[in-house]
Amino acid sequence: MAIIPVELAGRSYEVRVASGLLADIAGQCALLLRKKRVPIVTDSNVAEHWRATVEKSLIAAGHEPRVLVLDPGEGTKSWHVLERVMDWLLAEEVERGDHILALGGGVIGDLTGFAAAILKRGCGFIQLPTSLLAQVDSSVGGKTAINTGAGKNLVGAFHQPALVLADLDTLDTLPAREMRAGYAEVIKYGILGDREFFDWCMREGPEVVTGGISAQEFAVTQSVKAKARIVAEDERETSGARALLNLGHTFGHALEAQTGFSDRLLHGEGVALGMVLAARYSARKGYITEADAALVTAAIASAGLPTEIASLGLNCDGQTLAGHMLHDKKMDAGTLPFVLLRAIGEAFLDKQVSLEDVAAFLGEQLQAH
Known part of the structure; x- marks a missing residue:
């Protein structure tokens, strides 16, 4: 144990x-x-x-x-x-x-x-x-x-x-879809703060999803250890450390809202797609390379998780999706901080993001692929 x-x-x-x-x-x-x-x-x-x-x-x-x-x-x-x-x-x-x-x-x-x-x-x-x-x-x-x-x-x-x-x-x-959705939160810990764990997920992630008990025990234990460290440092999300756990969630919650918080998009699926979007937006801003954004996308796709907004069949534009973000509980003095990436394994809180630019980015993603 x-x-x-x-x-x-x-x-x-x-x-x-x-x-x-x-x-x-x-x-x-x-x-x-x-x-x-x-x-x-x-x-x-x-x-x-x-x-x-x-x-x-x-x-x-x-x-x-x-x-x-x-x-x-x-x-x-x-x-x-x-x-x-x-x-x-x-x-x-x-x-x-x-x-x-x-x-x-x-x-x-x-x-x-x-x-x-x-x-x-x-x-x-x-x-x-x-x-x-x-x-x-x-x-x-x-x-x-x-x-x-x-x-x-x-x-x-x-x-x-x-x-x-x-x-x-x-x-x-658990149904296979629920396992995949949960795995999104596992790989999140690697993407936001532990490149070594991310690399482990790239190798062993399929075992977690398909029922390998040793891989599951390692994945759950390492994920809980990572979260416990962050919670101990910033229990009530006041210093910014705990906010990093929201990687993928701002984008993901907007997609969940657009799909009516329904089974069309499970929470973990929204987070997975949100992390892809966060990585691509980080590349758009010049924080990471396009190659790193593609690696995040590939890691999430390899678990059978969604990586393209277009696959959801949404009848909306980027402005509509960005509008959902105005209700995000992290809004502060009219601005919304985004968890973005400086590298795989190095997330940070960007408080200078323009929602208009996010809306344009989402509009492009809706038309892609």
């Missing part, structure tokens, strides 16, 4: 990466589950595969699992569903000292974490990420949120989990 500490002042916690963690959920969480009743929030897809495993362990330890099963998909991160979760938690008499189990991917983790943040002004929760994307990114670092009509993750809170259990067995039940 790999154990990665997330070192934060006064509230550090562990991320554990191994197989069999959900089957031993009661043992792994023994110090945190102080009451007989244990609230669990999940979705129907995850419940089909893992609810019985989690319940069996808890019941054997004398607990009474109480499960709320939600619909899968990005649409669940909404005001309406948040209200439903809050009412359920209150009916279950969850107290501030209790811990809610978030059993699922990024949607369940974000939603449950936000509910925990605001329930009685804050109670505990445990992340049980069941997707590759959630294991390497959204379950670590305490960002919780829901979506609104104005955009993605615009209502939320920083609320750290008490524990993260990344059970590699759950990856066996």
